[in-house]
Amino acid sequence: MSDPGIILPAPEPAAARLRPERTSLWGRALDQFRRDHAAITGLAIVAVFFLMAVGVWFGWWGTQWSQALGGRWEGPSGGHWLGTNLLGQDIFQRAVYSTRTAFEIGLIVAILSTLLGGLLGALSGFYSSRWIDSVLLWLMGTLDSIPFYLFVAAVAVAMAGNPWAMHIAMVATFWTTTARLVRGEVIKLKNLEFVEAAHAIGLGQFRIIFRHLLPNTFHILLVQGTIVFVSAIKAEVILSFLGLGVQDGVSWGLMIAESTQEVLAGQYMNFIVASSFMFVLVMAFNLFSDGLQDALDPRRAPR
Amino acid sequence: MELLSYVIRKLIGGIPLILGVTLISFVLMVYFGPDKTFELLSKNPTEAEIAQVRAQLGYDRPFLVRYAEYLKEMATLDFGFSDSTGERVSSILSRTIPVSLALLAPGFVLGNLLGIVLGLVAAWYRGGWVDKLIMGGAVVGMSISFLVVIVAFQALFGVVLGWFPVRGWNVHDLPSYAYYVTVPTLASVFVALGYNTRFFRAVLVEEINRDHVRTARAFGARPAEILFRNVLMNAMIPIVTRILFSIPLIVVSGSLLIESYFGIPGIGKVTFDAITSGDQPILKAVVGLTAVLFVLILIVTDILYRVVDPRVSLTGDAR
Amino acid sequence: MTRINQPHPVLRVDNLCVEFATTAGQIRAVDQLSFSVEAGQTLGIVGESGCGKSVTSLAIMGLLPKPAGRIVDGSVLLDGQELTRLPEGRLRQLRGAELSMIFQEPMTALNPVYSIARQMTAVLKRHQQLSARQARHRAIEMLARVGIPRPDQRIDDYPHQLSGGMRQRVMIAMALSCQPKLLIADEPTTALDVTTQAQVLRQMVDLQQELGTAVILITHDLGVIAETCDQAVVMYCGSKVEQAPVADLFLQPRHPYTAGLMQSIPRIREHKLDRLPVIEGQVPNLAALPPGCRFAGRCPNREDRCVQQQPPLTERGAQQFACFNPWNGPVES
Numbered sequence: 001m002s003d004p005g006i007i008l009p010a011p012e013p014a015a016a017r018l019r020p021e022r023t024s025l026w027g028r029a030l031d032q033f034r035r036d037h038a039a040i041t042g043l044a045i046v047a048v049f050f051l052m053a054v055g056v057w058f059g060w061w062g063t064q065w066s067q068a069l070g071g072r073w074e075g076p077s078g079g080h081w082l083g084t085n086l087l088g089q090d091i092f093q094r095a096v097y098s099t100r101t102a103f104e105i106g107l108i109v110a111i112l113s114t115l116l117g118g119l120l121g122a123l124s125g126f127y128s129s130r131w132i133d134s135v136l137l138w139l140m141g142t143l144d145s146i147p148f149y150l151f152v153a154a155v156a157v158a159m160a161g162n163p164w165a166m167h168i169a170m171v172a173t174f175w176t177t178t179a180r181l182v183r184g185e186v187i188k189l190k191n192l193e194f195v196e197a198a199h200a201i202g203l204g205q206f207r208i209i210f211r212h213l214l215p216n217t218f219h220i221l222l223v224q225g226t227i228v229f230v231s232a233i234k235a236e237v238i239l240s241f242l243g244l245g246v247q248d249g250v251s252w253g254l255m256i257a258e259s260t261q262e263v264l265a266g267q268y269m270n271f272i273v274a275s276s277f278m279f280v281l282v283m284a285f286n287l288f289s290d291g292l293q294d295a296l297d298p299r300r301a302p303r
Numbered sequence: 304m305e306l307l308s309y310v311i312r313k314l315i316g317g318i319p320l321i322l323g324v325t326l327i328s329f330v331l332m333v334y335f336g337p338d339k340t341f342e343l344l345s346k347n348p349t350e351a352e353i354a355q356v357r358a359q360l361g362y363d364r365p366f367l368v369r370y371a372e373y374l375k376e377m378a379t380l381d382f383g384f385s386d387s388t389g390e391r392v393s394s395i396l397s398r399t400i401p402v403s404l405a406l407l408a409p410g411f412v413l414g415n416l417l418g419i420v421l422g423l424v425a426a427w428y429r430g431g432w433v434d435k436l437i438m439g440g441a442v443v444g445m446s447i448s449f450l451v452v453i454v455a456f457q458a459l460f461g462v463v464l465g466w467f468p469v470r471g472w473n474v475h476d477l478p479s480y481a482y483y484v485t486v487p488t489l490a491s492v493f494v495a496l497g498y499n500t501r502f503f504r505a506v507l508v509e510e511i512n513r514d515h516v517r518t519a520r521a522f523g524a525r526p527a528e529i530l531f532r533n534v535l536m537n538a539m540i541p542i543v544t545r546i547l548f549s550i551p552l553i554v555v556s557g558s559l560l561i562e563s564y565f566g567i568p569g570i571g572k573v574t575f576d577a578i579t580s581g582d583q584p585i586l587k588a589v590v591g592l593t594a595v596l597f598v599l600i601l602i603v604t605d606i607l608y609r610v611v612d613p614r615v616s617l618t619g620d621a622r
Numbered sequence: 623m624t625r626i627n628q629p630h631p632v633l634r635v636d637n638l639c640v641e642f643a644t645t646a647g648q649i650r651a652v653d654q655l656s657f658s659v660e661a662g663q664t665l666g667i668v669g670e671s672g673c674g675k676s677v678t679s680l681a682i683m684g685l686l687p688k689p690a691g692r693i694v695d696g697s698v699l700l701d702g703q704e705l706t707r708l709p710e711g712r713l714r715q716l717r718g719a720e721l722s723m724i725f726q727e728p729m730t731a732l733n734p735v736y737s738i739a740r741q742m743t744a745v746l747k748r749h750q751q752l753s754a755r756q757a758r759h760r761a762i763e764m765l766a767r768v769g770i771p772r773p774d775q776r777i778d779d780y781p782h783q784l785s786g787g788m789r790q791r792v793m794i795a796m797a798l799s800c801q802p803k804l805l806i807a808d809e810p811t812t813a814l815d816v817t818t819q820a821q822v823l824r825q826m827v828d829l830q831q832e833l834g835t836a837v838i839l840i841t842h843d844l845g846v847i848a849e850t851c852d853q854a855v856v857m858y859c860g861s862k863v864e865q866a867p868v869a870d871l872f873l874q875p876r877h878p879y880t881a882g883l884m885q886s887i888p889r890i891r892e893h894k895l896d897r898l899p900v901i902e903g904q905v906p907n908l909a910a911l912p913p914g915c916r917f918a919g920r921c922p923n924r925e926d927r928c929v930q931q932q933p934p935l936t937e938r939g940a941q942q943f944a945c946f947n948p949w950n951g952p953v954e955s
Binding site: 142143242271 | 320326332335446448450454455458589
């Protein structure tokens with residue numbers, strides 16, 4: 001203590017000084033994440049699913065998802081582990097193949113909408129209360145005001161059966177939340193000293209945005225990415241049921257959609273398998289995402 | 304008087320939003336929407352016939368002119384007749400909107416009320432096993448697809464137990480209403496509860512750590528009193544915002560799945576069919592109404608802010 | 623205790639030990655603390671932030687954050703009634719009625735969505751079974767007594783319409799409205815500007831003396847102690863290092879920490895100083911306390927045994943201190 005006269009600093013809550021100090025946001029986050037058993041378990045399950053999807057990619061398994069290999073509604077057996085559906089297709093193979101579909105949709109939508117949201121959010125925040133910000137805010141408000149499924153339907157119809165219509169519609173709706181969060185963070189950051197210093201030494205605006213501001217919102221982008229991933233997988237199911245989703249291939253959504261008739265006939269296998277695969281992945285991803293949020297957002301720390 | 308000028312200012316402020324929603328819907332649903340030329344033509348039409356029909360449909364005119372036309376029809380509430388059924392659009396709306404509202408209202412109210420109650424309980428016992436149980440349940444609820452819940456509930460209550468109908472909407476009195484509304488309500492409450500509880504718990508925990516809660520405890524207030532007066536009443540702004548802004552989305556979007564699945568003739572189903580078949584008059588009406596509803600909700604929200612928080616004023620900067 | 627004809631104390635804290643569960647393990651925030659307060663008297667508790675003074679007040683009120691904080695030993699007697707073993711429901715009936723507390727932050731301590739009237743009458747109705755009308759009448763009277771002008775109008779204001787000093791007056795009025803036996807004031811004036819501080823303190827002391835309330839005043843400001851308190855307890859790292867009547871304490875502090883505190887007060891001096899004296903060194907981590915005196919690491923009078931064993935509390939006249947090698951010199955630097 002070398003500062004004269006400040007022997008008795010202003011009182012602060014006692015708890016603040018009881019907490020041991022840790023270094024950076026990421027170091028602290030890693031510490032916290034490691035101790036979160038639910039999040040670790042979630043991450044492990046996601047990894048298993050990811051390997052399953054990679055295997056489908058390389059043609060190791062799940063290759064015979066579309067052939068009618070058996071009779072209709074066969075029970076589980078050595079040949080068909082989880083039985084067959086109405087058309088005699090192997091339910092297990094279809095569920096495994098759908099894992100790849102789910103990861104494709106989840107990753108594409110999550111990555112694109114996070115990139116778009118991060119970029120436009122950073123621009124909006126950096127030029128806050130200028131015209132570009134007003135335009136972007138107007139665009140976000142407008143997109144948020146259009147009911148999601150109607151928007152997807154409209155995009156699908158407008159793109160006349162293009163298999164990417166669903167992805168595009170999801171990206172177009174999901175980026176706004178990320179953009180709002182990044183905008184808020186950038187507004188906060190740009191008044192901090194290091195950004196002002198960057199201005200002062202004459203760095204260009206784009207350099208400041210891309211080298212100094214966006215990297216500091218990475219924790220938001222990461223968390224938002226996981227949230228969008230889950231939303232995309234869940235939205236796919238409903239869109240596929242409505243006939244707006246996956247156009248070729250098979251997905252859990254298509255399986256559930258085709259199983260709705262089977263359920264009324266008392267055949268539950270297809271429905272249960274597709275729902276369970278999807279539930280386990282989404283649940284695991286939710287736990288992982290929650291762990292990330294708890295670790296990265298100091299305000300969410302348990303109090 | 305202050306209120307009136309405020310509402311007028313807000314309505315004017317809502318114009319960009321209305322323009323935005325209508326513009327996007329125009330581009331997607333009309334400009335790039337289904338081409339109806341050949342539906343109106345006989346087989347093997349001549350070039351001249353095609354051109355004539357296109358002119359009649361307005362396809363040959365420039366983008367802005369068509370958009371202006373679209374806006375004009377919307378502003379004058381001149382929606383005309385449905386392309387596919389020939390029924391008056393206004394009569395379609397007045398037939399289907401009440402059905403959707405009756406279908407969704409119980410689930411909406413219950414889902415939010417239960418969410419708040421569970422959020423309060425979890426926030427009060429934050430960190431304890433009650434909290435962990437409720438929040439664990441919420442994550443499970445969030446991880447189950449709406450479609451799965453609908454299929455499972457229909458199978459359980461309609462097929463296995465046979466207590467409630469599998470499909471349809473034949474409502475004429477209270478018992479028949481309860482008969483048809485129960486399964487959809489249970490499904491929508493189940494699906495909304497996870498998300499709602501998490502949201503409400505988060506905003507309530509934020510309030511429960513405030514100094515005035517500690518003051519109330521230091522003056523001997525009972526837990527129920529603290530939860531209601533200090534926690535809930537101070538968290539009303541985010542709660543009101545969330546609940547009100549979810550209304551338009553749920554009325555149009557949320558009802559779509561239930562209505563398609565249970566075969567209920569509501570506004571969601573009608574709109575969805577209109578998009579896929581390119582029924583412009585219905586789309587115009589629904590899109591226009593949604594945009595106006597959003598602006599109205601913006602205004603109602605601001606007025607409610609004033610009611611729930613004395614620090615908010617309508618004239619100055621509210622937040 | 624040296625005083626023979628000692629009246630029955632309103633509050634008697636004996637060997638109080640409070641622990642907190644943290645990620646770094648169990649932490650003892652208050653260690654073997656004892657003191658008592660008599661009716662109409664003011665006891666000051668002084669120390670740096672984190673020394674356990676606020677935790678002490680929360681422990682007396684039974685408001686320790688659960689489940690992390692907990693009283694592990696000792697007793698708190700309010701008018702002969704043991705508070706630490708009282709069920710929560712009974713304790714709730716005492717809070718605001720028999721023992722009251724006001725907090726550091728007047729800006730945030732009141733509920734922003736209800737008027738002053740609503741908040742004050744809620745307390746009166748809860749504890750004194752008054753009708754709405756009587757409660758309002760009583761609340762206005764209390765507001766007048768803490769020096770709020772036009773109290774019959776101000777009572778319908780919302781907290782955000784009042785200044786910080788006004789809000790703290792409202793808190794004082796509310797805290798004393800049921801005529802509690804004990805009032806705990808935790809840094810009541812720290813957040814206020816200097817002129818308001820003096821007025822608010824004066825008002826609180828006047829009202830306290832009229833009502834005969836015992837007061838515990840928690841502060842880091844020795845000036846406030848000098849002005850308002852009869853006795854003072856000096857805390858360091860969760861335990862009491864010195865207690866004395868305020869006059870004795872300022873005349874001859876015995877514990878080197880107290881002496882250090884006195885010397886670091888800025889004051890008008892005859893000769894100019896280059897810098898104010900400070901206590902060198904750092905407060906030890908509560909999770910890893912040294913075996914000996916907690917102040918040893920920073921103490922100018924340190925001996926070998928100070929590092930090895932804790933000095934017991936020694937009494938000299940009305941003064942108590944925990945030091946092997948007490949301060950004898952002058953405090954003027």
